[in-house]
Amino acid sequence: MKPLYKGKHFITLEEWSKSEIDVLLATSKQLKADFLNNKDTSYLQNKVAFLMFFEQSTRTRNSMEAGIAQLGGTGIFLDTSKMQISHGESAKDTAKILSSYGHGIACRNCFWGVGNKYLREMADNSSVPIMNLQCDLYHPMQGLADLMTIQEVFPKTDNLKVSIIWAYATTHKKPISVPLTQILLFPRYGMDVTLAYPEGYDLPEWAIEKAKKNASESGGSFRITHDMESAYKDADVVIPKNWGSWVTNQSTEVVDDLLESYKSWKCTEAMISLASPNVKYMHALPADRGNEVEDSVIDGVHSIVYQEAENRLHTAKAVMALTMGDK
């Protein structure tokens, strides 16, 4: 496999053209077939990726670790609380040092107002690609896997009705990076995207304006509603998921009066019955079962969450193979 994008940072999909994303998707599809057929895919022999995590992870960490192993390389997991970062070492120095030891640096840093800037500072000082494993604003690995999954189920995405819907959860104050990535990416593939949320859970105005621009350039559409039921109505894909009120309230408190006033924003069978008969239910996971979604929906016939999660492996491998490889 040719490393077509050797050295290119993967911080947001906005910095990747549609044709480049199409190559990432085609490569993911090929790597998925190769994995299922037990084919040799050792495109990253002797290559090392550092995997830095400021937060917990199940899918992202393990798809990256398994992925680089399957590509013939080595992933080194770094808990940042055990690094000199915890004593104040800068992103610049960390990036300069790690990039002199390996071939890629991947990082999750979701601290509000910090995460994306941290990744940018690493990118400015790294001689190897920086891969965003989720920051305060973007989760491009998730967005790519979501798009791959939608394309597997719906080969034609033009005017597909996709609703990204806020949902009630109490587990932690989640970043806005998943819905923000989706509203920017899906309109580029001609989808009719609805963003639904209760007052107080806004996404940044610049992201809304960019989503509208992406839609107008691609034949898709983008609208906002505060009416949950209208977002479910006739939808082909629903993505009900919690995100925090970071834009309007930077407190790290998880449960507050605003959140508690929106307990009814749950994905129920009644909501699913408003959608297209063939609707697909998606969620980046982890889901707050019982709060965000009823078990009968996430475990039911409309759910494609495990296919979506599995595709995290194949898309992660495509990003690494195309940006880190050299043969």
Ligand code: CP
């Ligand atoms: N969807 C996702 O990023 O999952 P993890 O937080 O488990 O990595």
